[in-house]
Amino acid sequence: MRTFTSDELARYDGKDGRPAYIGYNGKVYDVSDSFLWRNGKHQALHVAGVDLTKALDSAPHGADLLDRFPVVGSLTQRANQDVQEDGK
Amino acid sequence: MAKVTREVVERAGVDVDQLLELLVKNASAEITTYYYYTILRFNLIGLAGEGIKEIAETARIEDRNHFEALLPRIYELGGNLPQDMKEFHDMSACPPAHLPADPTDVTAILKVLVEAERCAVRGYTQICNMTAGKDHRTYDLALAILNEEIEHESWFSEFLGEGPSGHFLRRGETSPFVSKFLR
Numbered sequence: 419m420r421t422f423t424s425d426e427l428a429r430y431d432g433k434d435g436r437p438a439y440i441g442y443n444g445k446v447y448d449v450s451d452s453f454l455w456r457n458g459k460h461q462a463l464h465v466a467g468v469d470l471t472k473a474l475d476s477a478p479h480g481a482d483l484l485d486r487f488p489v490v491g492s493l494t495q496r497a498n499q500d501v502q503e504d505g506k
Numbered sequence: 507m508a509k510v511t512r513e514v515v516e517r518a519g520v521d522v523d524q525l526l527e528l529l530v531k532n533a534s535a536e537i538t539t540y541y542y543y544t545i546l547r548f549n550l551i552g553l554a555g556e557g558i559k560e561i562a563e564t565a566r567i568e569d570r571n572h573f574e575a576l577l578p579r580i581y582e583l584g585g586n587l588p589q590d591m592k593e594f595h596d597m598s599a600c601p602p603a604h605l606p607a608d609p610t611d612v613t614a615i616l617k618v619l620v621e622a623e624r625c626a627v628r629g630y631t632q633i634c635n636m637t638a639g640k641d642h643r644t645y646d647l648a649l650a651i652l653n654e655e656i657e658h659e660s661w662f663s664e665f666l667g668e669g670p671s672g673h674f675l676r677r678g679e680t681s682p683f684v685s686k687f688l689r
Contacts (some may be wrong), residue, residue: 453601461632462527478631501562 422446424469427493431460431467439490441469446491447484469493483485507584508581511643515583518640525636525644529576531599532629535571538595539622542603548614549605554612558665560675562619563618565658568681571624574649575687577584579647600625616666624661630655650683 422439427446429484433476436460449455451465457473458466464473517524543566548558580586586592589619595602603622606614630652660671681688 448525456596461629462524462531464634476635478628478635 419489419492420446422491427469428467429439431465433458438466440464440466441493442471442474442481442484444493445489446493447487448490449487454488508582512583515637515644520640522583523631524628524637524643526580526583526598528629528633528636529580529583529637529644530585530587531597531628531631533580534578534594534598535600535626535629536576538598539600539603540570540573540625542605542622543569543619545605546603546619547612548604549609550612551613552610555615558612560614561658561661564680565619565661566678568654568658568684571681571684571688572654575647575684576644576649578584578687579644583644591660599629614665616662620659620662620666623655624660626655627652627659647684647687649683650687651684 421470422441427439428440430437432450432455434460437448438455439446439448439450440455441447449460454460455466460466464470501504512522512601515525543562547562548560548567550556559667577587587640588597600622603618608614608619630648633653634645637648639645657671657673660673663669664671676682679685
């Protein structure tokens with residue numbers, strides 16, 4: 419399975435017909451087909467192409483909803499560290 | 507726009523443009539759900555479907571009420587609705603509640619209904635979280651709608667065998683929580 423750096427993940431922002439990928443807990447999910455991720459934006463609050471591990475802590479839903487989407491890769495350790503260091 | 511109203515909300519730390527986008531998206535979800543629930547309700551027939559038709563109708567009417575209740579707040583805060591209905595439909599905070607491929611499958615219809623309500627519960631919880639202690643009027647409105655969405659979810663959930671709803675259905679009235687915003 420493919421591994422993604424933060425920069426590589428950022429290319430899949432869902433804009434202009436590009437696929438929409440999001441990171442969560444070391445995995446990369448393809449949310450392109452989701453109505454709720456049209457144009458790479460989710461509920462006015464989140465964008466595709468980033469790791470949303472921390473953001474999901476304050477979301478009104480659990481990580482179980484991600485089970486509906488295919489996993490297309492994993493995040494590199496560096497990408498995970500960036501998220502932890504940002505504390506976001 | 508109510509200038510001071512918007513100003514005090516901004517000064518309390520709310521991103522008003524982001525809040526407005528959420529309010530418009532949820533207003534879209536309400537009116538599109540009203541439309542899709544009309545189709546679902548018509549198809550709730552037969553021994554299994556007739557028992558659910560009445561609560562689907564109540565949820566349908568209350569979702570339309572939620573749409574009506576949201577609009578004044580959107581305009582007060584300086585927002586507006588898209589000119590184009592199709593654009594408005596496509597920006598909905600929740601996916602379309604389409605009639606299942608087999609319209610005689612009452613359980614499948616119930617799953618569509620409960621998923622729509624769960625999406626709404628998440629959406630208004632988000633708005634409540636954003637506005638609590640900062641934007642009292644939007645919070646009050648979102649909380650009122652949330653109360654009704656939770657009851658809708660619990661009704662449909664009960665019919666899916668997920669456990670008792672914990673309360674009775676409406677007794678002739680609609681929108682016991684939101685009605686104060688409709689006067």
